[in-house]
Structures are given as C-alpha cells and as structure tokens.
Amino acid sequence: MGSIGDCFDNAVIESFWGRMQVELLNRQRWRTRIELTNASFEYLEIFHNRRRRHGSLGMLSPIEYERLHSAQLPA
Known part of the structure; x- marks a missing residue:
C-alpha cells in the first residue's frame, strides 16, 4: 500500500465516499453549508x-457487536 501505481491505494476511501454519496448526499439538497455539515456529522x-x-463484524452494528461480546465475558 502506498507505493506508486498501487491500484488499491485509495480503494477504501473511494468506497466510503461512494457509499456516503448514495446514502446521504444524493437524497436531498441543503440550503446552507451548516445544514450540510450537520448532516455529514450525523451520518x-x-x-x-x-x-x-x-461485514467485518458478522453483519452486526458496532453497538450490537459490543453488546453481544460483552455479555459473553465472565464477570
């Protein structure tokens, strides 16, 4: 990773921006930069x-994953 000409160098961030584009940015218009900033932060x-x-957590949300594994720890 990080070498010149490495095709996988930006794959993770490109995937993230593509998902954010579909799930947030393409769904509505914002009147001000503040509204867009707040929506981005919330997203x-x-x-x-x-x-x-x-996917790396077995298709669980991070909260569900932590709840599941913290319940299995011995007290």
Whole structure:
C-alpha cells in the first residue's frame, strides 16, 4: 500500500465516499453549508460509526457487536 501505481491505494476511501454519496448526499439538497455539515456529522458519527452493519463484524452494528461480546465475558 502506498507505493506508486498501487491500484488499491485509495480503494477504501473511494468506497466510503461512494457509499456516503448514495446514502446521504444524493437524497436531498441543503440550503446552507451548516445544514450540510450537520448532516455529514450525523451520518458519520451516528449512522456510519454506530448503527450501520459492518461485514467485518458478522453483519452486526458496532453497538450490537459490543453488546453481544460483552455479555459473553465472565464477570
């Protein structure tokens, strides 16, 4: 990763921006930059990082994954 001409260098971020474009940006128009900034923050911090199901977590949201695994830990 990171070498000149590496075709996989930007794959992760390109995938993220494509998903954000479809799930957030293409769905409505914002009147001000503040509205867009707030919508972007909410998408990232509330939906993407907390509620969106992740393939690497067995198609669970991070909250569901933590709840499942913290319940299995011995007390």
